[in-house]
Every structure is written in C-alpha cells, then in structure tokens.
Amino acid sequence: MKGMAETFDRFAVTVDLVILTVQREQLNVLTVTRKFPPFQGRQALPGGFVETDEDLITAAFRELGEETGLACDVGHLEQLASYGEPGRDPRGRVITVAYLALLADPPGPVAATDAASAQWTAVEPLLADREALAFDHHRILSDGVERARSKLEYSSLAAQFCPAEFTIAQLRRIYEAVWGTRLDPRNFHRKVTGTPGFVIAGDRYTDGERGRPARLYRQGPADQLHPPLLRR
Amino acid sequence: MKGMAETFDRFAVTVDLVILTVQREQLNVLTVTRKFPPFQGRQALPGGFVETDEDLITAAFRELGEETGLACDVGHLEQLASYGEPGRDPRGRVITVAYLALLADPPGPVAATDAASAQWTAVEPLLADREALAFDHHRILSDGVERARSKLEYSSLAAQFCPAEFTIAQLRRIYEAVWGTRLDPRNFHRKVTGTPGFVIAGDRYTDGERGRPARLYRQGPADQLHPPLLRR
DNA sequence: GCAAAAGTGTTAGAATTACACCCATGC
DNA sequence: GCATGGGTGTAATTCTAACACTTTTGC
Numbered sequence: 337m338k339g340m341a342e343t344f345d346r347f348a349v350t351v352d353l354v355i356l357t358v359q360r361e362q363l364n365v366l367t368v369t370r371k372f373p374p375f376q377g378r379q380a381l382p383g384g385f386v387e388t389d390e391d392l393i394t395a396a397f398r399e400l401g402e403e404t405g406l407a408c409d410v411g412h413l414e415q416l417a418s419y420g421e422p423g424r425d426p427r428g429r430v431i432t433v434a435y436l437a438l439l440a441d442p443p444g445p446v447a448a449t450d451a452a453s454a455q456w457t458a459v460e461p462l463l464a465d466r467e468a469l470a471f472d473h474h475r476i477l478s479d480g481v482e483r484a485r486s487k488l489e490y491s492s493l494a495a496q497f498c499p500a501e502f503t504i505a506q507l508r509r510i511y512e513a514v515w516g517t518r519l520d521p522r523n524f525h526r527k528v529t530g531t532p533g534f535v536i537a538g539d540r541y542t543d544g545e546r547g548r549p550a551r552l553y554r555q556g557p558a559d560q561l562h563p564p565l566l567r568r
Numbered sequence: 569m570k571g572m573a574e575t576f577d578r579f580a581v582t583v584d585l586v587i588l589t590v591q592r593e594q595l596n597v598l599t600v601t602r603k604f605p606p607f608q609g610r611q612a613l614p615g616g617f618v619e620t621d622e623d624l625i626t627a628a629f630r631e632l633g634e635e636t637g638l639a640c641d642v643g644h645l646e647q648l649a650s651y652g653e654p655g656r657d658p659r660g661r662v663i664t665v666a667y668l669a670l671l672a673d674p675p676g677p678v679a680a681t682d683a684a685s686a687q688w689t690a691v692e693p694l695l696a697d698r699e700a701l702a703f704d705h706h707r708i709l710s711d712g713v714e715r716a717r718s719k720l721e722y723s724s725l726a727a728q729f730c731p732a733e734f735t736i737a738q739l740r741r742i743y744e745a746v747w748g749t750r751l752d753p754r755n756f757h758r759k760v761t762g763t764p765g766f767v768i769a770g771d772r773y774t775d776g777e778r779g780r781p782a783r784l785y786r787q788g789p790a791d792q793l794h795p796p797l798l799r800r
Numbered sequence: 801g802c803a804a805a806a807g808t809g810t811t812a813g814a815a816t817t818a819c820a821c822c823c824a825t826g827c
Numbered sequence: 828g829c830a831t832g833g834g835t836g837t838a839a840t841t842c843t844a845a846c847a848c849t850t851t852t853g854c
Binding site: 344345348349385388389392417419420421422431433 | 661795
C-alpha cells in the first residue's frame with residue numbers, strides 16, 4: 337500500500353454464507369431461490385452487502401441471523417475464503433467473503449424475504465449438478481464442504497452439529513453424513529470417549545429409543561483432537 | 569444479494585503478502601519498511617491495491633513479482649484470509665485479502681521502491697514483539713505462519729521451500745525451522761522416502777560437503793501425505 | 801424370546817519412537 | 828584415524844481395524 341493519495345478502485349463487497357446442518361443423516365445447506373435476474377429461479381447461497389463500519393464477521397453474523405432467524409451465539413461461524421474473479425457477478429465487480437456456519441438443529445423454516453425464500457437442500461445432489469447454483473456458488477459450497485470435512489478430522493467441531501446433549505451414536509452419524517462414509521460404532525465410541533476433552537459424560541441416558549439406552553454427553557473443552565480422527 | 573439497484577457501499581481492497589522462506593535454518597518473512605505515515609519507519613507486509621478487472625490471485629502474483637523481482641511460477645501461493653476490521657487502517661476503510669507464499673531460495677536483495685524497501689526478517693522476533701509490524705500485520709503474519717505450520721503436517725508443501733533438487737536433510741531442516749522443533753534424522757528419512765509420491769530419488773549426490781554424500785531428490789506428484797507427519 | 805442398539809474385550813497388523821549400527825566422505 | 832553427517836536395522840510401544848461378545852432396552 338503506497339499512500340492513500342494515489343488513485344485506486346473501490347469494490348462492492350458482500351458476505352456469502354455456507355450454512356451446513358445434518359438432518360436425517362444427510363448433510364444439508366441453506367439456500368435461497370433467486371426471484372430476480374440474474375440466475376432467476378436458481379438456487380444460491382444466502383448473503384448480502386457489507387455495511388460501512390461493519391466488521392466482516394459482524395456482517396456474517398448479521399446475515400446468519402437474518403437468514404435463520406436465530407440468535408446465533410450457538411453453533412460455529414468461521415471465515416472460509418474470498419472470491420473476486422472479475423466476471424463472477426454479471427452485474428458488476430463484486431468481491432465476496434464467504435463464511436462457513438455449522439448449526440445443530442434445523443431452526444425451522446426460514447422466513448421468506450422479498451427477494452428470496454430460504455430452504456434446506458441436500459448437499460450431494462447440489463454439488464453433483466454443476467449448474468444448480470447461481471454465480472460461483474458451486475465452487476464456494478464445494479470449498480465449504482471440503483473445509484468442514486477436513487476440520488472434523490483434527491478438531492472437535494462435529495459437536496457443533498449436535499444439540500447440547502447428544503449420544504456418541506449421534507456424533508458418529510454427523511461424521512458419517514459429512515464424510516459420506518461408514519464408521520465402526522465400537523471403535524468410534526472408544527476413540528471419542530478416549531480423547532481427553534472431546535466429550536464430557538453426563539448422568540442422563542436416552543429413553544424410549546430402540547435398543548439399550550445411550551449415555552448423553554456434552555461437548556468438552558478440547559478444540560483440537562490429538563491424534564486426529566482420520567477419514568481414511 | 570438482493571439486487572444491484574439498491575444502495576451499497578464500496579471499499580478499497582488490497583492484497584497483502586506473507587512471503588516465507590527458510591534461510592540458515594530460520595523461518596524468514598519478506599517485510600518492507602514504511603517510509604511514510606501512518607506507521608512510518610515500522611515494518612509491514614508487502615501489498616498493494618487490487619486493480620479493476622484483476623482477479624485476486626492475479627493481484628497477488630503481480631505483487632509477488634514486484635516485491636521479489638521473480639517470475640513466480642516457482643514456489644507456492646495460496647489465499648490465507650481476509651481482514652476487514654473498520655479501524656485497521658487509520659486512513660480509511662480498507663479490506664485486505666492476504667495471500668501466503670512459500671519460496672525456495674532467497675531471490676537476492678529486493679529492489680527498493682519509492683515508498684518502501686524490502687528485506688528478509690526472521691519471523692520469531694517479529695512475532696515476539698506485538699508492535700513491530702504496522703496495521704494488523706502481526707495478526708496476518710501469525711495466521712500465515714500457523715497455516716504454513718499445519719500444512720506441512722498433511723501436505724508435501726515443505727518441498728516448496730527447497731530448490732528443485734534437495735537432500736532429505738535439507739527437507740528436514742525446513743520442517744525444523746518452520747515448526748521450531750528437532751526431528752530424528754533417521755526416522756524422518758524413512759518416513760519421507762516411504763511415503764509414496766512425496767519425493768522422487770534422483771541419480772545425483774551431494775559433493776564436497778562434510779560427511780557421506782546425500783542422494784538428491786525432486787518433489788513427487790503427491791500433494792497430500794497419508795499418514796500425516798505429526799509435529800507432536 | 802427376538803431384534804436392535806450400546807458398549808467392552810481381544811487380537812492382528814500398522815505406525816511411531818528410540819536407538820544401535822554401518823557407510824562414505826573431508827580433514 | 829577421527830569427526831561428521833547419510834542411511835539401514837530392529838525392538839518396544841502405541842495406534843488402528845476388525846470383529847466376537849455382553850448389556851439393556853422395545854416389541
């Protein structure tokens with residue numbers, strides 16, 4: 337940066353959100369259906385313009401709240417990456433900072449705005465069709481899912497997809513949904529409960545389910561897993 | 569994004585570079601000394617404004633070329649993160665997209681510009697003094713170093729710090745410099761040569777050094793290491 | 801009783817660690 | 828010869844993977 341006096345260009349800046357959740361053993365993402373051109377009728381990631389004097393993460397939290405209608409001190413929100421290819425928005429030069437959010441429970445249907453109505457969409461078919469998403473959102477979603485996948489390996493982030501109290505099997509289904517694999521329930525149980533600080537055993541048990549009741553756990557203080565849980 | 573018709577703010581956007589190299593078994597970063605306020609006389613990361621119709625990575629490559637005077641198809645360049653806190657530049661609202669570059673050889677002294685002269689600076693003392701760097705560059709450098717550290721674990725990126733042909737011991741010294749640890753030379757040798765695709769054995773050997781000549785290797789095709797090289 | 805899910809034990813194989821030891825060079 | 832660094836062998840330990848088996852529920 338060589339001095340504010342010389343000329344430089346200014347850019348429109350947005351935040352786009354990859355909001356992931358696991359429902360019915362499936363990885364889902366929150367999308368909006370575009371009501372106006374360009375890409376009218378196409379699915380897109382929710383997002384919006386950054387306001388003056390607003391931090392990027394603040395803008396992301398604001399959009400997350402607007403889209404999910406939740407006070408979002410729950411779950412997880414982190415910066416994913418920025419996308420600024422000149423042609424990515426046909427209306428003009430827009431740079432977007434993408435954020436990745438992981439939510440526990442599907443916070444119910446999301447209120448529709450004038451421009452878009454939000455819905456949970458299964459990630460797999462969305463990524464299989466390269467044309468399903470507007471703009472470069474296929475790439476952004478793809479990057480977000482890959483980030484989530486790799487972070488599950490070496491962090492305790494998977495618990496962010498779970499409610500406050502959860503069983504080891506619920507946590508395992510998170511891994512299975514995000515990674516698209518099957519894990520051995522017995523080895524998984526030992527590994528998770530044997531990693532200090534990953535989960536904290538509670539006193540309560542599930543009730544009314546099929547099979548033997550499962551102990552309920554809460555998320556522990558550890559954020560890094562050592563050794564990591566390799567997805568093979 | 570709700571339609572380009574409605575009002576939105578525009579922002580100055582820069583790319584800042586964390587350019588890392590290993591010299592004399594020490595992790596170094598390229599810094600410039602600021603010749604004008606704010607932060608006059610302080611060290612800063614090199615960077616500059618993104619131009620209209622210029623992709624972010626293109627801007628990063630351009631700045632990298634300008635700062636190092638190299639045709640930079642060598643080495644490694646990846647996006648690190650974006651920083652947009654409203655007060656981060658006292659002259660006004662500036663959003664910066666930081667890139668991380670890893671270079672093999674110190675490409676000699678870098679040409680001075682009117683506003684700054686570049687130099688290689690040891691990372692450790694720079695991070696130890698929270699006030700040594702201008703703007704929020706302490707945070708950016710810190711994030712860049714942490715990214716480099718963790719990527720060495722599970723990728724073959726360390727070879728980007730090495731010349732085209734290198735010995736296993738040279739590669740080990742990269743790990744030791746970046747991680748700030750000591751590694752067992754014998755186990756490291758076995759691990760690296762035993763990981764398929766990490767390095768490719770050449771026919772040539774070092775000459776004129778102390779001790780037994782070491783075989784020269786080139787970087788292999790693998791970019792992910794499995795299993796990872798844990799830094800413990 | 802039977803199916804289903806939770807959780808423990810056991811064992812073979814793989815990976816990690818810590819060294820002993822030999823090799824090939826400069827001096 | 829001796830120091831220095833390169834490279835291989837090997838055994839103890841830890842981690843992983845596969846799966847037999849017991850526990851505790853619903854039906």
